[in-house]
Amino acid sequence: MGYGAGLSGLTSETEQGPPPWPGTHHVCRAGCPEGPHSAVPAVSQQRHLCPSARGDVHQLLPALPAGGAQLQPSVCPHLRHPPPPDEALPGSGVRVKKLCELQPGEKCCVVGTLFKAMPLQPSILREVSEEHNLLPQPPRNKYIHPDDELVLEDELQRIRLEGTIDVSRLVTGTVLAVLGSVRDDGKFLVEDHCFAGLAPQAPAPPLDMDRFVLLVSGLGLGGGGGESLLGTQLLVDVVTGQLGDEGEQCSAAHVSRVILAGNLLSHSTQSRDSINKAKYLTKKTQAASVEAVKMLDEILLQLSASVPVDVMPGEFDPTNYTLPQQPLHPCMFPLATAYSTLQLVTNPYQATIDGVRFLGTAGQNVSDIFRYSSMEDHLEILEWTLRVRHISPTAPDTLGCYPFYKSDPFIFLECPHVYFCGNTPSFGSKIIQGPEDQTVLLVAVPDFSATQTACLVNLRSLACQPISFSGFGAEDDVLGGLGLGP
Amino acid sequence: MADQLYLENIDEFVTDQNKIVTYKWLSYTLGVHVNQAKQMLYDYVERKRKENSGAQLHVTYLVSGSLVQNGHVCHKVAVVREDKLEAVKSKLAVTASVHVYSIQKAMLKDSGPLFNTDYDILKSNLQNCSKFSAIQCAAAVPRASETSSSEKFEQSNLQVSSETQATSELTANGHGPPTSKQIPHQPKGIMGMFASKAASKSQDTNKETKTEAKEVTNASSASSKAPGKGTVMSNFFGKAAMNKLKVNLDSEQEVKEEKVVEQPLLSVTEPKLAAPAGLKKSSKKAEPVKMQQKEKKKGKRVEFSDDETKETVNMKKKRRRLKLPESDSSEDEVTEKVYESESCTDSEEELKMKTSSTHRPPAVTVKKEPKEERKGPKKGTAALGKANRQVSITGFFQRK
Numbered sequence: 001m002g003y004g005a006g007l008s009g010l011t012s013e014t015e016q017g018p019p020p021w022p023g024t025h026h027v028c029r030a031g032c033p034e035g036p037h038s039a040v041p042a043v044s045q046q047r048h049l050c051p052s053a054r055g056d057v058h059q060l061l062p063a064l065p066a067g068g069a070q071l072q073p074s075v076c077p078h079l080r081h082p083p084p085p086d087e088a089l090p091g092s093g094v095r096v097k098k099l100c101e102l103q104p105g106e107k108c109c110v111v112g113t114l115f116k117a118m119p120l121q122p123s124i125l126r127e128v129s130e131e132h133n134l135l136p137q138p139p140r141n142k143y144i145h146p147d148d149e150l151v152l153e154d155e156l157q158r159i160r161l162e163g164t165i166d167v168s169r170l171v172t173g174t175v176l177a178v179l180g181s182v183r184d185d186g187k188f189l190v191e192d193h194c195f196a197g198l199a200p201q202a203p204a205p206p207l208d209m210d211r212f213v214l215l216v217s218g219l220g221l222g223g224g225g226g227e228s229l230l231g232t233q234l235l236v237d238v239v240t241g242q243l244g245d246e247g248e249q250c251s252a253a254h255v256s257r258v259i260l261a262g263n264l265l266s267h268s269t270q271s272r273d274s275i276n277k278a279k280y281l282t283k284k285t286q287a288a289s290v291e292a293v294k295m296l297d298e299i300l301l302q303l304s305a306s307v308p309v310d311v312m313p314g315e316f317d318p319t320n321y322t323l324p325q326q327p328l329h330p331c332m333f334p335l336a337t338a339y340s341t342l343q344l345v346t347n348p349y350q351a352t353i354d355g356v357r358f359l360g361t362a363g364q365n366v367s368d369i370f371r372y373s374s375m376e377d378h379l380e381i382l383e384w385t386l387r388v389r390h391i392s393p394t395a396p397d398t399l400g401c402y403p404f405y406k407s408d409p410f411i412f413l414e415c416p417h418v419y420f421c422g423n424t425p426s427f428g429s430k431i432i433q434g435p436e437d438q439t440v441l442l443v444a445v446p447d448f449s450a451t452q453t454a455c456l457v458n459l460r461s462l463a464c465q466p467i468s469f470s471g472f473g474a475e476d477d478v479l480g481g482l483g484l485g486p
Numbered sequence: 487m488a489d490q491l492y493l494e495n496i497d498e499f500v501t502d503q504n505k506i507v508t509y510k511w512l513s514y515t516l517g518v519h520v521n522q523a524k525q526m527l528y529d530y531v532e533r534k535r536k537e538n539s540g541a542q543l544h545v546t547y548l549v550s551g552s553l554v555q556n557g558h559v560c561h562k563v564a565v566v567r568e569d570k571l572e573a574v575k576s577k578l579a580v581t582a583s584v585h586v587y588s589i590q591k592a593m594l595k596d597s598g599p600l601f602n603t604d605y606d607i608l609k610s611n612l613q614n615c616s617k618f619s620a621i622q623c624a625a626a627v628p629r630a631s632e633t634s635s636s637e638k639f640e641q642s643n644l645q646v647s648s649e650t651q652a653t654s655e656l657t658a659n660g661h662g663p664p665t666s667k668q669i670p671h672q673p674k675g676i677m678g679m680f681a682s683k684a685a686s687k688s689q690d691t692n693k694e695t696k697t698e699a700k701e702v703t704n705a706s707s708a709s710s711k712a713p714g715k716g717t718v719m720s721n722f723f724g725k726a727a728m729n730k731l732k733v734n735l736d737s738e739q740e741v742k743e744e745k746v747v748e749q750p751l752l753s754v755t756e757p758k759l760a761a762p763a764g765l766k767k768s769s770k771k772a773e774p775v776k777m778q779q780k781e782k783k784k785g786k787r788v789e790f791s792d793d794e795t796k797e798t799v800n801m802k803k804k805r806r807r808l809k810l811p812e813s814d815s816s817e818d819e820v821t822e823k824v825y826e827s828e829s830c831t832d833s834e835e836e837l838k839m840k841t842s843s844t845h846r847p848p849a850v851t852v853k854k855e856p857k858e859e860r861k862g863p864k865k866g867t868a869a870l871g872k873a874n875r876q877v878s879i880t881g882f883f884q885r886k
Contacts, residue, residue, distance in 0.1 A: 029623035230601040234563055241621030242510060242520045243563065244550055245583035249521075249620040298612060305616040305626050335612060338628040429558070456561070465552075467561040471597030472546075472570065 029253055029307060094179060099157040102182045110188070112154040114174040114393075116167070118372065120145045121398070144168050144374055152178060152188065163190035168374035173393030196389035198434035201415035205355040207460040212255045213353055214239060214456055214467075217314070217362060217422025219299075220449025222292025223266025227471060231452040234469040236299055240306040255456070257353050258307050261422030261445050262314020262362020265292045270316055289318055293332050300336035308341040312349050314362035314423060322400040323364065323392060324348060324409065348391055350416070356459045359412075360420035360443075365392035367423070368399040379428035379444045382421050386412070386432070386440060415440060418457055423447045427455065429464035492516065496530045500543070500589055506599055508588040511607045513618045520618050527586040544594065547571050548587040551578035565597050 097108045120143040127137075150161040150170060163180060170176075180190040219232055237243040241252050269289040303309045313319040313328050320326055327344035330337040345351075348361040366381045372394060375381050385391055391410040395401035415434065420443040428444035441462045446453045453468045496512070499505045513523035531545055549571065550563040565587050566574050575581050588600055608615060616622070 029621050029625075226598050226601070229605075230565070230597050233601055233604060234565070237510070238550075238563055240616050241619045242513075243548055245585055246521065246620070248550060248583045253621045298608070301612060302608070302615045305628075306619065306621055306623050308623075308625060339626050340629060341623065341626045465559055465561055467563065470562070470564045471600070472565060472567055472594075473596045 029256070096177070099152070099154050099159055102159075102188075104182050104184055107179070107181045107191075109177055109179045110152060110154070110159075111175070111177045112152040112158075114161075114170055114172060114176060115151040115153055115158070116170060116172045116372065117149045117151060118143055118145060119147055121372070141371070142374075143372055160187040161190050162187050165190045165193055166374075171369050171372045171394050172397045173390070173395070174388050175390065175393075176388075195387050197387060198436070198438045198440070199389055199412040199415040200436060201417070201434065201438035201440075202357075203437075204357070204417050207354060209460065210254050211354050211459040212251075212456050213358070213418075213459060214255050214258045214454055215261060215360075215420055215422075215443060215445045216258065216448055216454040217261035217445040218263040218447030218449050219260065219296070220266040220447070221264060221295045221299075222269040222288055223449055224268065225266075225449055227473070228449045228452060230471040231448065231469040232299065234471075235448075235454060236302050238467075238469075240302060255307055256459075257310065258303055259310045259349070259351075259358070259360070259420075260312060261349075261360055261420065262312050262347055263316050263423050263447070263449075264296050264311065264314065265289055265316050265318070266449065267316050293318070297333045297335050300333055300342055301339070304336050304339035304342040308343070310343045310345050310349065310351065312345055312347045312360075312362055312422070314347065315364055322402050323395055324402065325362075348410070354459050356418060356462075357414070357416040358418045358420070359391075359416035360418075360445075361391065361422065363421045363423035363445075364399060365395070366421045366444075368392070368394045372398060377428065378421065378424040378426075379430055379442055382419065382442050382444060383430065383432060386415070386419055386442070417441065417462065418443065420445055420455075426451065427453050427466045429455070429466075431462065492526055493530055493533065496526065496589070497534075500530075500591055504591050506588055506590040506594075506603045508600055508603050509586060510604045511588075514607045514611050518618065519620070521620060523618075524585045527589055531586060531589060542591060543589060544568065544592065545589050546587045546594065546597075546600065548583075548585055549574050549578070549581065550583050551575070551581040553577065553579040565600065567594070 094107060094109050097110055099110060099112065102108065102110070120137070120140070122137050122139075122143070146168075148167050150165065150167050151158050152161050159182070161178065162183075165178070174195070176193050176195050178188065178190045178193040180188055180192070183189050216235065220228060221232075234243065238248070238252055239255055239258060241249045244252065269287070269292045271288045300309060300311065311328060313325045317325075317328060318332070319328055325347040327346055330344060333342070333344075336342050348359065348365075350357070350359045352358070363378075365385065366378050369375070369381050369385070369392075370378065373381070375384065385393070389412045390408075391412070392399060392401070395410065396403060415438045417439070418441045422445045424444040424446055426444070427446045428442075430442045432440050432442060434440070439462065441457065441464060443455050443457065443464050445455050446466075448454060451468070452470055453466050456465045456467050458464070495516070496507060499507045499512075499515075505511075507527065509520060509523045509527055512518070512526060513520045516523065516526075518526070531543065534543055545568045546565055547568060548563070548565055550561070552559050552561045554560070561582075562578065564574060571584070575584070588603070590599075594600070611617075616626075
């Protein structure tokens with residue numbers, strides 16, 4: 001076959017033999033910056049820069065159509081009945097009013113924060129209350145109920161909402177504007193409503209070649225699933241350029257960043273029962289997360305040696321519970337932190353990669369909205385949060401969140417180009433357009449431990465492609481594992 | 487002939503040792519580029535099938551491709567058994583790549599053992615995990631830890647000085663320092679030992695990607711960055727040599743290796759000498775080792791220097807107390823080896839570590855031999871010469 005250059009190549013000092021093995025050169029990783037990462041500081045660091053608090057709706061008034069006196073149908077896509085042209089003229093027609101200024105029967109527009117009163121919502125006060133003597137509620141999939149009611153609150157007052165508004169879909173914490181009038185019984189009859197809409201977006205600089213970002217979430221280490229371990233190893237091997245032939249390896253070299261979006265450890269590493277046990281029983285036992293973190297360290301070492309990695313914590317990871325979650329501590333990764341390509345970042349995380357703005361969470365915001373809303377698709381919820389211009393409206397009501405009182409860092413000041421959330425049950429991706437030429441790629445990154453699927457985002461074309469890994473099992477269900485079964 | 491060597495080794499791994507030979511395992515074991523390892527496996531399968539010698543071979547493949555699912559194009563990467571390969575390929579709309587993933591004697595029920603094999607070999611090579619991969623990242627430079635051990639510090643100091651030396655030597659030789667993006671040139675040549683040694687050192691430094699200068703490198707063959715550039719021969723020999731090193735002196739193998747021993751000795755010891763540059767005795771080692779290499783000595787001596795360097799590489803904190811014989815080996819190499827093991831003040835664990843820590847895993851049976859031999863005299867029941875027994879007893883007491 002002639003792959004040997006022969007011994008002659010060795011005896012001569014100056015001559016160099018031809019490469020006998022094709023494809024054994026090295027491809028350089030695309031997009032490695034000369035210096036440190038050019039990542040925009042994470043949302044958590046920006047909270048002191050945010051100009052206004054969540055309860056204060058005035059910040060959103062500029063986002064509402066100019067003049068605030070009318071609702072322009074172009075800005076509010078939910079507006080089903082745009083006001084007739086004469087009403088849209090400034091100075092006449094619909095005005096934006098505060099709740100205290102409302103007159104019965106007068107058509108006006110009110111901006112406020114929504115509160116949804118849900119009887120099924122778990123309430124610690126109700127549980128602890130002795131007079132009710134209730135047993136704690138079992139955790140449900142969704143807490144919505146036909147008896148839910150919407151209440152609109154502004155700085156001073158609150159008012160019940162009724163009418164053409166989808167109660168089950170909305171959640172507490174949404175800031176919206178409602179068009180309608182107050183009835184005599186004190187409830188506000190809603191004719192239409194609209195949200196703040198997409199934030200302004202700075203256009204991304206065009207790229208000349210394909211660059212990819214790999215989004216993975218839910219590695220779920222320590223969960224005991226052998227199948228997913230092989231999948232994880234295959235993922236690492238593809239990214240580090242070991243698997244695949246030369247063409248594949250060349251493509252893999254164009255992956256310029258890997259973002260691990262949370263839940264690196266499995267739910268079972270949390271071992272909550274040891275908290276309740278007596279100390280003498282748990283003294284000698286090691287937490288399940290210790291082994292899992294060691295495994296994670298090795299995986300991160302392999303990845304960081306080959307590609308810049310951003311690690312976001314998730315719901316089951318050893319960091320604080322409330323949003324924004326702080327980065328995992330580098331002392332947990334003694335092997336991997338030797339590489340400067342490893343970046344431990346917060347959740348939610350915001351970064352600019354090759355000029356493309358990424359913003360994403362590990363999925364706690366979306367799954368919390370899922371529990372309290374009738375929306376079923378995680379991608380749909382993701383889009384909804386973008387349109388409401390708030391990453392996590394339900395925080396801090398039902399989702400643990402740091403009590404920001406001056407400014408709310410979860411408001412979108414600027415629209416990202418790629419908006420993702422991790423740990424969804426299945427892959428989803430969509431490109432949406434905004435009224436001001438905003439283009440956003442929404443990615444629902446699936447849980448890797450369950451789906452063995454990761455997402456490859458092409459920065460040049462803003463397209464997203466799922467990539468799945470599988471081994472083979474005893475039941476010969478290779479095709480099924482790949483999703484190719486009959 | 488070169489082909490024969492690696493083919494035989496794969497043969498040995500698969501049939502004799504009944505190992506699962508994955509491409510990654512082969513790559514680390516032989517110290518070759520992953521693509522090279524894959525091709526080696528493929529060649530082996532082809533030849534074996536052609537020969538039809540009746541030996542059962544089960545092969546697993548890695549298939550990757552894309553297909554349209556749920557409205558978008560999905561990329562799939564899967565490890566499949568040979569019998570399912572065609573079925574999977576037919577389902578994919580575009581087959582991007584297919585290559586051999588592993589070869590084993592027995593039919594695998596599931597892919598668990600593949601993962602275990604890969605994981606084990608990776609664990610023992612964590613520090614240079616992307617050494618043989620196809621992608622190098624310029625930004626992935628391991629930081630020197632602030633609380634480095636004294637040896638590491640020494641090493642880095644010495645490495646710095648040797649770096650400057652090396653670069654000057656390199657320019658004298660007319661080789662430009664390779665950039666990280668290009669395929670680095672590995673100067674060959676058995677003769678110019680200094681030049682080669684300096685070159686390999688400078689390679690280590692000039693490669694920004696894996697500056698293992700800061701870390702103690704595992705003893706690996708000199709094929710670090712450019713296996714594709716004709717160093718395949720040295721790799722083969724390097725690999726072959728290292729395989730044979732631990733084999734205690736199969737005389738037949740020695741005869742076979744006779745011709746090639748010179749070359750692998752060079753390539754094998756180069757990085758090892760480069761790596762523990764900071765350690766105390768290595769400079770002393772260099773001289774006798776070189777002399778030994780020039781004479782066509784058996785693999786044992788190199789083995790010891792390798793062992794020693796490997797041992798010290800692996801046991802950074804311990805001071806080396808091994809005294810290796812500088813004299814020529816005697817006829818009875820077994821006994822001499824035992825003698826040496828006894829005279830050292832290191833404990834049995836260290837010796838065991840020596841054998842087990844070398845990551846060119848020789849045959850399991852072979853590995854046991856030195857262990858047993860080392861155990862033997864300690865227990866005092868080895869079937870060795872009387873002199874050795876006496877020595878062993880005194881050694882036993884001396885150790886305490």
